[in-house]
Every structure is written in C-alpha cells, then in structure tokens.
Amino acid sequence: MTDTLTIRQPDDWHVHLRDGEMLRAVLPATAAHFGRAIIMPNLVPPVVTTAQAAAYRERILSALPPGSPFQPLMTLYLTDDTDADDIIAGHRDGVVTAVKLYPQNATTNSHFGVSDVARIHPVLEKLEKAGVPLLIHGEVTDQHVDIFDREAVFLETVLDPLVRRFAGLRVTLEHVTTREGVDFVLAAREGVGATVTPHHLMFNRNAIFKGGIRPHYYCLPIAKREEHRLALRRAVTSGSSRFFLGTDTAPHGREAKESACGCAGLYVAPVALATYAQVFAEENALDRLEAFASLNGPRHYGLPANDRFVTLRRVSRFVVEDQPVEGGDPVHIYRGGENVDWTVEPAS
Ligand SMILES: NC(=O)N[C@@H](CC(=O)O)C(=O)O
Numbered sequence: 479m480t481d482t483l484t485i486r487q488p489d490d491w492h493v494h495l496r497d498g499e500m501l502r503a504v505l506p507a508t509a510a511h512f513g514r515a516i517i518m519p520n521l522v523p524p525v526v527t528t529a530q531a532a533a534y535r536e537r538i539l540s541a542l543p544p545g546s547p548f549q550p551l552m553t554l555y556l557t558d559d560t561d562a563d564d565i566i567a568g569h570r571d572g573v574v575t576a577v578k579l580y581p582q583n584a585t586t587n588s589h590f591g592v593s594d595v596a597r598i599h600p601v602l603e604k605l606e607k608a609g610v611p612l613l614i615h616g617e618v619t620d621q622h623v624d625i626f627d628r629e630a631v632f633l634e635t636v637l638d639p640l641v642r643r644f645a646g647l648r649v650t651l652e653h654v655t656t657r658e659g660v661d662f663v664l665a666a667r668e669g670v671g672a673t674v675t676p677h678h679l680m681f682n683r684n685a686i687f688k689g690g691i692r693p694h695y696y697c698l699p700i701a702k703r704e705e706h707r708l709a710l711r712r713a714v715t716s717g718s719s720r721f722f723l724g725t726d727t728a729p730h731g732r733e734a735k736e737s738a739c740g741c742a743g744l745y746v747a748p749v750a751l752a753t754y755a756q757v758f759a760e761e762n763a764l765d766r767l768e769a770f771a772s773l774n775g776p777r778h779y780g781l782p783a784n785d786r787f788v789t790l791r792r793v794s795r796f797v798v799e800d801q802p803v804e805g806g807d808p809v810h811i812y813r814g815g816e817n818v819d820w821t822v823e824p825a826s
C-alpha cells in the first residue's frame with residue numbers, strides 16, 4: 479500500500495472564496511494546497527465587470543498569508559445584460575480567465591443569472607472568437623423538473639445544443655454529478671471538460687437523509703443515486719483528460735446551513751486533497767491522481783502545470799474542527815469530526 483505520493487502541485491478549478499471576514503477565514507485553506515484556483519463570481523452583488531474582478535482579485539491577494547504564491551484566476555458572472563467587449567478586454571489584459579453561466583435561480587446567489595441562454599448567444603459568439611472559456615452550472619431551473627433530474631435535462635436541452643452551436647468555445651461542465659454528465663463529456667467534441675468535486679465522489683443522496691435531515695450534505699447539484707457516484711469514480715480514475723479537480727468549496731456559516739431553509743454548499747477546502755487521495759487509493763488508482771489534480775485542468779485552460787510539488791502522506795488520524803470566522807458564525811468543515819487519513823505537505 480502506498481503511503482506517500484509526491485505530485486505536481488494541484489490547482490482548484492472551482493472555488494467560492496466569498497468576501498470580507500469569510501474570505502480571510504477560508505482563503506488560507508485553499509492557498510495552502512493549491513497553486514491556482516478559478517474564483518467563482520457569485521458574490522452579493524455578483525462580479526459582472528472586469529473592474530469588479532480586478533478589485534476582487536486585489537482583496538483576495540491582500541487576504542493571503544504573507545509570502546503565499548497562490549494565484550487567483552478570476553471569472554465574470556454572465557447576466558442577460560453582459561457586455562461582451564468588457565469581458566474580452568479583461569481577458570486580453572489577463573484580469574479575466576473565464577466567464578460563468580448560472581441559469582437564473584439555479585443555485586446560491588444566482589438570481590442575476592441568465593434567464594434564457596438564447597439571450598446571450600451574441601455574447602457567446604464573441605467569447606468563442608476571442609478564446610474565452612465558458613464555465614457552466616449545468617442544471618435547468620424549471621421547478622416542474624425533479625431536482626435529481628435537473629442536470630441530465632440540462633445536458634439534453636441546453637448544453638448539447640450550445641456546444642454544437644459554438645463549436646470552438648471551450649466549455650467546462652462544473653461539478654458534474656451524474657452518469658449522464660460523464661457520458662456527455664466523454665462523447666463531446668474537443669474542448670469540453672468537467673470538474674468533479676471530492677464530496678460527490680464520497681457520498682450519495684442517502685447521506686442527506688441519514689436518520690434525519692442533514693444540511694451539511696446539501697449542495698447543488700444535489701448528490702444523486704449510488705450508480706452516479708460510481709460513474710464519477712470511474713470517470714476520474716479512467717485516465718481521461720476531460721475530468722479535472724474542482725472542489726466547489728462553498729462555505730456558509732453554520733446558522734445559514736442549519737436552518738428551516740438551509741443554504742446549498744459545502745466547505746471542503748481543508749480536506750479536499752485528502753479526500754481525493756482517499757478516493758483514488760480506494761480505487762487503486764493513486765498513479766492517476768496527478769493527472770486529474772494537476773495536469774488535466776491546466777491543459778484544458780491552455781496553461782502550464784505548476785513547477786512546485788506537494789507530498790500526500792497517509793496518516794492514522796487527522797480530525798478537522800469548525801473554521802472560526804472573525805465576528806461571524808463558524809463554518810462546519812466537510813468531514814468535520816471524522817478521521818481523515820491523508821495529509822498534504824509542501825515538497826521541494
Ligand atoms: N455548490 C453549492 O451548493 N453552492 C455554491 C454555488 C454553486 O456552485 O452552485 C455556493 O456558492 O454556495
């Protein structure tokens with residue numbers, strides 16, 4: 479059994495860092511493990527212009543632990559009124575890495591999202607020409623569609639026509655959760671990839687209801703049946719370069735989660751790499767972890783892999799507790815109170 483593994487430093491291609499005190503509380507966990515991260519723009523109000531992305535980037539950089547080489551890669555939130563020229567200028571100037579499509583009301587802080595993808599066709603055409611990647615929360619928002627089917631229906635009704643219509647657009651299906659999503663990505667044209675979270679590899683929908691309602695297992699897209707979790711495990715360990723690491727770490731204070739209408743999102747950053755390592759070890763595929771965590775993402779985005787390395791080490795016991803937030807409610811960390819059996823160390 480392998481007990482240590484040194485790999486090129488991973489990046490996290492899907493992160494919510496929030497702002498203010500929450501940003502200061504959660505950023506160190508991401509910066510400790512990852513070289514770069516794609517920063518989601520669903521702040522309140524959302525990050526919709528290049529100027530806002532530049533200002534948010536500065537707030538992130540100033541909240542970093544001194545000397546940290548972590549690089550935030552910024553995204554803009556698409557709305558019905560998005561100005562494509564501003565995005566393209568921001569991308570050209572290196573401020574904006576990608577844009578994010580939230581179908582309106584699909585998830586946390588998405589009420590300014592796009593009401594109908596047809597409305598942004600002219601914008602997507604320009605992004606395609608300018609080589610700006612499109613990142614997608616892939617769920618339909620029609621309340622008549624069962625919550626467990628919203629990803630699969632999105633693939634058929636929105637994503638498939640979109641990737642065909644804009645055949646040169648680089649597209650990431652974020653946090654894929656279904657067998658249909660995996661099959662879609664594997665069969666899609668060049669330039670279509672997907673992120674997979676640690677938690678969707680770990681539990682199925684039963685976890686949300688085990689002995690009572692468990693808000694710390696509630697995120698969107700919601701966890702699906704076991705067959706889907708197994709399909710995700712096969713996808714990430716298959717050797718396909720289409721799948722890459724994106725934790726979807728999405729912190730909310732305990733009170734906001736443990737509520738009559740609890741927020742969607744899990745704070746996974748402190749245990750993300752440990753959890754991926756556990757999954758790959760369980761699948762006897764540790765030799766494929768580096769490609770998933772550190773090589774496939776940069777390749778999808780046309781960036782070099784990181785120069786530094788990290789070492790993952792199997793330990794007998796590592797328990798995480800809540801993350802305090804200055805002046806605010808603490809954040810429950812995914813797997814808090816459980817034994818976690820991998821740690822991450824910087825390597826030379
Ligand atoms: N994943 C989640 O359940 N929540 C995310 C939003 C998102 O990524 O959909 C959040 O911002 O809290």
Ligand SMILES: [Zn+2]
Nearest residue numbers: 585615698699
């Ligand atoms: Zn999402």
Ligand SMILES: [Zn+2]
Nearest residue numbers: 494518726728
């Ligand atoms: Zn997210």
